[in-house]
Amino acid sequence: MVSARMSDPKIWKTCVGAMVNLIEEAAFKFTPAGVKMKAMDPSHVALVDFELPAAAFSEYVVKQPVTLGINLTEMDKILSRAKADDELILELDEKMNRLAIVFKGASTRRLSLPLIDVREAELQEPRIQFTxxxxxxxxxxxxxxxxxxxxxxxxxxxxxxxxxxxxxxxxxxxxxxxxxxxxxxxxxxxxxxxxxxxxxxxxxxxxxxxxxxxxxxxxxxxxxxxxxxxxxxxxxxxxxxxxxxxxxxxx
Amino acid sequence: MVSARMSDPKIWKTCVGAMVNLIEEAAFKFTPAGVKMKAMDPSHVALVDFELPAAAFSEYVVKQPVTLGINLTEMDKILSRAKADDELILELDEKMNRLAIVFKGASTRRLSLPLIDVREAELQEPRIQFTxxxxxxxxxxxxxxxxxxxxxxxxxxxxxxxxxxxxxxxxxxxxxxxxxxxxxxxxxxxxxxxxxxxxxxxxxxxxxxxxxxxxxxxxxxxxxxxxxxxxxxxxxxxxxxxxxxxxxxxx
Amino acid sequence: MVSARMSDPKIWKTCVGAMVNLIEEAAFKFTPAGVKMKAMDPSHVALVDFELPAAAFSEYVVKQPVTLGINLTEMDKILSRAKADDELILELDEKMNRLAIVFKGASTRRLSLPLIDVREAELQEPRIQFTxxxxxxxxxxxxxxxxxxxxxxxxxxxxxxxxxxxxxxxxxxxxxxxxxxxxxxxxxxxxxxxxxxxxxxxxxxxxxxxxxxxxxxxxxxxxxxxxxxxxxxxxxxxxxxxxxxxxxxxx
Missing domain, CATH: 3.70.10.10 (Proliferating Cell Nuclear Antigen)
Known part of the structure; x- marks a missing residue:
């Protein structure tokens, strides 16, 4: 079960909006501690490293770790439909194998996108000696x-x-x-x-x-x-x- | 003679703006009681039914019923030139066979469009038992x-x-x-x-x-x-x- | 040496923005008295006559008259990067044969464009008897x-x-x-x-x-x-x- 709720849709929207130009598909790992995602762009020039702990959500229920393969382009389109005052809820629909993105505001809008298979590369973030x-x-x-x-x-x-x-x-x-x-x-x-x-x-x-x-x-x-x-x-x-x-x- | 005046150009602009995506040409019937127009889209899936009584105008002078064939695309382009504060006047120019759309505001702008022949279909609005x-x-x-x-x-x-x-x-x-x-x-x-x-x-x-x-x-x-x-x-x-x-x- | 400073980038931006649609290249004459430019459009239908005296600048240092050939399209693109609050400085970089356009605001941004050869036509502004x-x-x-x-x-x-x-x-x-x-x-x-x-x-x-x-x-x-x-x-x-x-x- 995955159910995560944020009072401000902007955080998730900004993150996806920043990733989507670099990578098309992403494997988000939802664990009881929070959400993680790490990926490289297709030409292996850029790396994205994303983490959002459970504490960043107003409500966060994840019983078992689960990895959700997401087409970021589709998710970004859906998030572009959020309104500033909407509450954002992410919900796994296991039966349909979809992730529901719910906007609660003047109405309740539930936009679901199919989960996809995304190969998870074991990415080691390089240790760099920045000066x-x-x-x-x-x-x-x-x-x-x-x-x-x-x-x-x-x-x-x-x-x-x-x-x-x-x-x-x-x-x-x-x-x-x-x-x-x-x-x-x-x-x-x-x-x-x-x-x-x-x-x-x-x-x-x-x-x-x-x-x-x-x-x-x-x-x-x-x-x-x-x-x-x-x-x-x-x-x-x-x-x-x-x-x-x-x-x-x-x- | 047709001369109709509205203090807010928005009413006419909204109506034409809503129709223009469905139908390209329309036959507006101006009678002493008001203006009417009924039309179907080219694929006969949608019907538009429009009525604006004389009372909706600040001034309305129509002596004899007359039907004006209008290219809605052209009329919509002209109405897009209206400013929020303009007064709108519709005037038939019989000599030139044109309809003048006048915007009175900071200046007086008279944009005239040629009348066209539009076949008037006798449209019976269907009686539907909505539930x-x-x-x-x-x-x-x-x-x-x-x-x-x-x-x-x-x-x-x-x-x-x-x-x-x-x-x-x-x-x-x-x-x-x-x-x-x-x-x-x-x-x-x-x-x-x-x-x-x-x-x-x-x-x-x-x-x-x-x-x-x-x-x-x-x-x-x-x-x-x-x-x-x-x-x-x-x-x-x-x-x-x-x-x-x-x-x-x-x- | 050419160094001219304006507290409002809008004046120069408006002038170039008005010229750029008519003429692509211009020869600006910087003299101790100010800047001048006169040019005709390629089809010789339109003439532009521009003068900005030294007094229009908050600081203006031009020792020797010099004519700077400018691609207006490029200059216009650079000026489009100005922010309303920026101070604008024009500076001749003789060594590099470039004109530097400097925007001083939250940061200092120096955008330089290469000078080009522009043939200066001796344009006589026609005397017209306007009525x-x-x-x-x-x-x-x-x-x-x-x-x-x-x-x-x-x-x-x-x-x-x-x-x-x-x-x-x-x-x-x-x-x-x-x-x-x-x-x-x-x-x-x-x-x-x-x-x-x-x-x-x-x-x-x-x-x-x-x-x-x-x-x-x-x-x-x-x-x-x-x-x-x-x-x-x-x-x-x-x-x-x-x-x-x-x-x-x-x-």
Whole structure:
């Protein structure tokens, strides 16, 4: 039995909205402790790591661990039908082999989607020795990516003692975003060693676009290492993490 | 002579906006008592029945009955140019064989469209023995249709002693909207006998999309009978009614 | 050296936004007195005349006159990235042969675009004996053009003692906008002689669409003469003028 209830549909909606651009199918593990999901994108460049503990739900009943295979595109379409005031309920319909997503508001709407078989890869999250981290308003990151998109497919992220930098270079010009120590959008900066690496803009855009402009994201970087992006989920009790492999810089 | 004036362009705009998705050409009969129009869609599945009495206009001058053939697509485009504060005037230009639609606001804008020949069918509105009726916020109906659209082309409407139900089934899942007695969106429920029938979603969407979410629509149903939808027009003095034939349920 | 600073990015953005639909490349002359640009559209039907004196900038440093060739499409894309609260800085990067457009706000974003070679035509602005002028809310002109667009490619502008008129005729009907003396949208009317001429709607739409609905534009007309449109720029200290050749009316 699975029955999980949230007073705000936004948490689940944001998480699925952030995943759906990278992976199409996901195996959500519902256990008495909470929900987990880990997956790589088809080209194995990006990894999603999601956890929502039972405490993040207003009501959470899972007797036996169960893994639910979900088509994220379909789930995302259903979640787009949520209204801001709706209560969200996830319910396993074992007989029909479906997951029901219930929106309780002006009416009660029950949208069910078929469960699918999803091969669960045993993913070991890589241990990376990041040399710098920062907490940054998502809107700032989104702006830097949109700027860079005008002229290139790739973007360089850098954290150093001065702050956070997004730069891009192309035939049609260059872009640079500087967010310096003291700027309001930079909430925390911790630099052991200057870190910079280049990434594909489309992946970073997909990973960040579900965030609200005022959400605080945590960035972890190391020179020519993968970037780690952490969403602020359910007031800190959940985890939505993305890892993205760097592009080799030809310099 | 035809000259009809309304202080709010929205009434006429909503009516034409609701019709235009179903029928392309319409014959509006202007008589001293008011305006009438009745038409079926090209595939003869849906019927539109429209009446706006002289009292719905702030000024209404029609000496002799006259039938004006109108291309609704063109009229709808012209009405889309209305501003909320504009006064709307309809004026027959006999010399040019055109209908002038005048918007009086910051400026006076006169948009005229050519009259066309429209064959008037003698439509007898069918007498249907509905077994249940309800008054429902249009936004609720629109939500149920949008949900159902995710997974099917058809939708089942049901009225019973518990309330109003919209359900759909498909390979990609199922949807169900429940609006129960006591819910705010259900303003009136009168059930002689449980009534349910299946309809094409696209037709129902076209019929309801011109309504505001807070408008109250009246639904009349009978098992496997056509559905009748009544718009609230001009504070109740007018009539905008749709009839839609049911789909045969294969069960 | 070129370094020009404006507290409001909107002025430069509106000007470029109005030009970009007509001309793709422009040669901006930066002199100690200010910035100038004059160009014709590729089909030589329309002329743009732009001037922004040093006083329109909060800071303006140009030692030597220099002409910067700009791809307006690229510049417009960059300016679309400005936020309302950003400060805008234009800076010549001589080493890289680029113009940097800097947005200072929550972060500092520097978007640079390559300078290009633009042939400077010696354009003599024609001396036209307009017989009527008016100051009109841009929103009114935009409305009249959008109305006319429904039925024709051309539109007639007229100024006479009664006011301002936009009319169009086509197989699909006719449109007429009347803005009479005394109407709020007509701020000034000066008619030596009734003036009317026909113009291409697309050009007029391109010339006026960057204006806000409440901006006051000045129209100068003469019968079968070009139309002159003046934007209100930087509180009157700048100049953004369009001239458009008339269509020959076949009557």
């Amino acid at each position: 710098a981290t920062a907490e940054i308003l998502a809107g700032i990151i989104q702006d830097g990516l949109k700027d860079a998109e005008l002229i290139s497919d790739n973007v360089r992220f850098e954290l150093n003692d001065d702050g956070f930098f997004i730069t891009a270079e192309g035939d049609r010009g260059s872009t640079e975003l500087r967010l310096c120590k003291g700027d309001k959008g930079l909430l925390n900066l911790s630099v052991k060693e200057r870190a910079r690496a280049m990434f594909n803009i489309k992946y970073l855009t997909d990973m960040t676009k579900a965030a609200g402009a005022a959400d605080v994201m945590k960035i972890s970087l190391g020179t020519n290492l993968p970037i780690q992006l952490d969403y602020p989920i359910a007031g800190g009790v959940g985890k939505l993490r993305f890892l993205l492999a760097p592009r080799v810089e030809s310099e | 249940a009726t309800a008054e429902i916020l249009a936004g609720i109906i629109q939500d149920g249709l949008k949900d159902a659209e995710l997974i099917s082309d058809n939708v089942r409407f049901e009225l019973n002693d518990d309330g109003f139900f919209i359900t759909a089934e498909g390979d990609r899942g199922s949807t169900e909207l429940r609006l129960c007695k006591g819910d705010k969106g259900l303003l009136n429920l009168s059930v002689k006998e449980r009534a349910r029938a299946m309809f094409n979603i696209k037709y129902l969407t076209d019929m309801t999309k011109a309504a505001g979410a807070a408008d109250v629509m009246k639904i009349s149903l009978g098992t496997n009978l056509p559905i009748q939808l009544d718009y609230p027009i001009a504070g109740g003095v007018g009539k905008l009614r749709f009839l839609l034939a049911p789909r045969v349920e294969s069960e | 009527a002028t008016a100051e009109i809310l841009a929103g009114i002109i935009q409305d009249g053009l959008k109305d006319a667009e429904l039925i024709s490619d051309n539109v007639r502008f007229e100024l006479n003692d009664d006011g301002f008129f936009i009319t169009a005729e086509g197989d699909r009907g006719s449109t007429e906008l009347r803005l009479c003396k005394g109407d709020k949208g007509l701020l000034n009317l000066s008619v030596k002689e009734r003036a009317r001429a026909m113009f291409n709607i697309k050009y007029l739409t391109d010339m006026t669409k960057a204006a806000g609905a409440a901006d006051v534009m000045k129209i100068s007309l003469g019968t079968n003469l070009p139309i002159q449109l003046d934007y209100p720029i930087a509180g009157g200290v700048g100049k953004l003028r369009f001239l458009l050749a008339p269509r020959v009316e076949s009557e």
